Amino acid sequence: MKVAIFNAAGAVGARIVETFHLSGSPQPVALAATPAGLSRAGRFAVSLRLVDPRSAESLRSALAGCSALVFSPAEDDDPNRLAEVATALAQVSAEGAIRRLVMLSDAAPTESKGGAKDDAKPAPPGGFTGTRSAALAAAEGILLGIGGDQLPLTIVLRTGPIYGARAPAFTELARGLESGDVPTSHGNTPWNGLHIDNLVAAVRAALHAKAPDRRVFNLTDTGDLTKEAFQAAVAHELRAPTAEKSASSPKTTEGRGLRGQGLLAEKQLGYRPSVDLAEAIRRSCAWWRHTRD
Amino acid sequence: MRARTTVTVPRTRAFPGGTIPGILLLGDLTWIEQAFGPALVRLHRDGTARVAAAVTPGGKPAPWMAREFPRLRGAAHLDVLDEPPDTLALIATPLRQRPAKITHALRRGWHVLSACPPAESAAETEKLCELARRNEVSLSVDLPHRLSPWFRWLRLIAGGRALGGCFTFRMEEGGEDIGPGEVPPLGAWLDPGLRAFDLIADWFGGMQPLSAADDALGGVEAVARAEFAMTAGFHGSLRLDRDRRLPPSYLLRCRRGTVHWDSASAKPIRLKFEPSADALVGVLEGPEQDRNGVLAETRELQLRQLFGAVIRGNNPANHATTLLPALAMADQCRRIRSSLPLPWFSANESAVAASLSLHGRAA
Numbered sequence: 253m254k255v256a257i258f259n260a261a262g263a264v265g266a267r268i269v270e271t272f273h274l275s276g277s278p279q280p281v282a283l284a285a286t287p288a289g290l291s292r293a294g295r296f297a298v299s300l301r302l303v304d305p306r307s308a309e310s311l312r313s314a315l316a317g318c319s320a321l322v323f324s325p326a327e328d329d330d331p332n333r334l335a336e337v338a339t340a341l342a343q344v345s346a347e348g349a350i351r352r353l354v355m356l357s358d359a360a361p362t363e364s365k366g367g368a369k370d371d372a373k374p375a376p377p378g379g380f381t382g383t384r385s386a387a388l389a390a391a392e393g394i395l396l397g398i399g400g401d402q403l404p405l406t407i408v409l410r411t412g413p414i415y416g417a418r419a420p421a422f423t424e425l426a427r428g429l430e431s432g433d434v435p436t437s438h439g440n441t442p443w444n445g446l447h448i449d450n451l452v453a454a455v456r457a458a459l460h461a462k463a464p465d466r467r468v469f470n471l472t473d474t475g476d477l478t479k480e481a482f483q484a485a486v487a488h489e490l491r492a493p494t495a496e497k498s499a500s501s502p503k504t505t506e507g508r509g510l511r512g513q514g515l516l517a518e519k520q521l522g523y524r525p526s527v528d529l530a531e532a533i534r535r536s537c538a539w540w541r542h543t544r545d
Numbered sequence: 546m547r548a549r550t551t552v553t554v555p556r557t558r559a560f561p562g563g564t565i566p567g568i569l570l571l572g573d574l575t576w577i578e579q580a581f582g583p584a585l586v587r588l589h590r591d592g593t594a595r596v597a598a599a600v601t602p603g604g605k606p607a608p609w610m611a612r613e614f615p616r617l618r619g620a621a622h623l624d625v626l627d628e629p630p631d632t633l634a635l636i637a638t639p640l641r642q643r644p645a646k647i648t649h650a651l652r653r654g655w656h657v658l659s660a661c662p663p664a665e666s667a668a669e670t671e672k673l674c675e676l677a678r679r680n681e682v683s684l685s686v687d688l689p690h691r692l693s694p695w696f697r698w699l700r701l702i703a704g705g706r707a708l709g710g711c712f713t714f715r716m717e718e719g720g721e722d723i724g725p726g727e728v729p730p731l732g733a734w735l736d737p738g739l740r741a742f743d744l745i746a747d748w749f750g751g752m753q754p755l756s757a758a759d760d761a762l763g764g765v766e767a768v769a770r771a772e773f774a775m776t777a778g779f780h781g782s783l784r785l786d787r788d789r790r791l792p793p794s795y796l797l798r799c800r801r802g803t804v805h806w807d808s809a810s811a812k813p814i815r816l817k818f819e820p821s822a823d824a825l826v827g828v829l830e831g832p833e834q835d836r837n838g839v840l841a842e843t844r845e846l847q848l849r850q851l852f853g854a855v856i857r858g859n860n861p862a863n864h865a866t867t868l869l870p871a872l873a874m875a876d877q878c879r880r881i882r883s884s885l886p887l888p889w890f891s892a893n894e895s896a897v898a899a900s901l902s903l904h905g906r907a908a
Contacts, residue, residue, distance in 0.1 A: 287730050290728055294767065
């Protein structure tokens with residue numbers, strides 16, 4: 253199966269290409285709007301294609317030969333254009349050979365208060381936090397609106413903050429912890445992050461699941477961990493100066509995250525996280541040290 | 546301290562025979578418009594040169610060309626154009642086609658200004674230089690950083706001005722490509738690596754790579770690192786990173802202090818005098834500002850210098866031969882490179898990556 257990944261320029265898109273290629277299947281086709289956006293995927297002998305995401309003709313050509321599409325908006329994609337891109341994707345996917353479309357979204361509903369909802373309940377109808385969230389939610393609506401028995405079957409994987417290799421939020425956190433520039437007291441604010449490798453595992457599950465519902469699946473791998481405890485665990489792994497101030501130990505994270513959130517995704521998609529929280533933090537910090545030094 | 550310098554544009558000169566030199570555009574016209582558009586328009590309007598022809602898809606000029614150069618002739622193929630000798634061909638085709646197009650242009654007696662680099666290796670570029678010499682035309686390369694004020698200013702520091710002799714440096718690049726984008730992209734050793742190698746060669750002289758490593762796994766590298774031993778007797782390091790795309794950053798340690806310039810506009814250049822705690826902090830105009838004007842001026846200056854050199858019959862400052870040390874360094878780094886560790890991979894991924902990198906190196 254050939255899977256088109258757009259936008260391969262972002263941290264998540266790049267990691268999906270990396271993981272799919274290194275595991276041998278499915279066969280990734282990296283799409284980006286600019287040649288520079290293909291530099292991460294270009295490290296591998298994979299198919300690289302330029303695409304103008306707002307042009308149906310360009311999308312048709314870029315998706316040629318692919319039977320599935322992962323729509324992963326990059327961190328710096330213009331929110332004002334996401335709905336337009338989603339409309340073009342919906343149109344081209346519906347008329348072409350795309351049988352499954354997986355959209356990755358970090359839209360944060362205002363009612364969730366940062367917490368992952370029990371995804372057996374419908375997503376809240378209320379507003380979304382920030383322009384990007386609102387734009388992502390609109391894009392979700394457009395893609396899920398491909399109705400009835402019409403292909404492609406659309407699945408939305410909605411996450412909180414993504415952490416791991418190249419994720420901008422994690423880069424900012426690691427840099428801040430090392431320089432002492434991040435506030436360390438967040439009370440009991442839940443973290444609800446998702447490691448990038450677990451997101452890739454969820455994408456793989458969504459691509460292969462038999463007859464799942466067209467809907468939004470919420471995902472997190474940090475369980476009921478608070479933001480403060482997550483930061484403390486990262487600081488501990490990085491041996492950052494801020495780690496001394498916290499009483500956190502590696503045991504806080506061991507075995508966490510392998511079950512507990514994203515229950516519907518586990519049940520309907522067969523999703524299983526690929527790393528527990530301790531390993532997720534280890535890999536994330538290993539990437540940061542490699543990049544920083 | 547405010548090291549802001551204005552680029553001075555020389556007086557307009559007449560071309561041999563009193564004619565106005567023609568310019569032919571070939572390759573990625575979007576990149577040409579972005580990089581050279583303002584310079585071409587100015588030269589065309591003030592009568593220094595005439596943008597005469599372009600090779601475009603279907604032979605139809607792009608809207609900006611039709612607007613700015615109404616008499617421009619479009620052609621779908623280079624063969625169709627019959628521009629006279631001494632025309633300047635501005636070539637920005639994908640790198641794999643570039644040497645063939647440059648060869649074609651040089652054989653027709655046209656001068657060439659090529660996007661960087663003219664060819665993938667030093668040997669291939671040397672052949673093109675030789676062809677240009679035989680055909681008595683010039684082959685120059687787009688290297689606008691050499692004419693930027695920040696380059697000249699840091700060059701003085703590297704040369705021992707203000708802080709004494711340099712004894713180590715650390716350079717980081719990756720924020721911006723130096724040539725037109727293409728698919729598949731060029732490896733980081735070439736873009737932006739060549740700019741970094743060119744800076745090092747120009748500021749510090751001869752060098753030998755002690756180590757080089759990159760992350761290519763069957764494709765082209767996005768991240769690369771190298772350590773150098775300079776002929777002058779000190780060491781330095783280079784890091785090319787298209788993963789993070791940070792703006793260029795240069796750290797030079799000299800006998801009487803250090804200079805650190807992170808070209809992101811928010812961070813000023815910092816000169817620290819040691820052993821005292823005195824420091825000078827100022828602003829250097831870097832790529833951020835370049836994009837808003839200075840780079841357009843340096844590109845215009847580049848074209849004017851090229852025409853001036855043609856009139857005088859000597860090589861322009863950006864002649865392709867001057868890029869050979871940088872190209873040779875990129876060649877050497879690619880020859881000796883090992884694989885960078887990728888510690889965020891799973892055990893399985895690391896095993897596959899190891900076999901891919903071994904396979905890639907063997908190939």
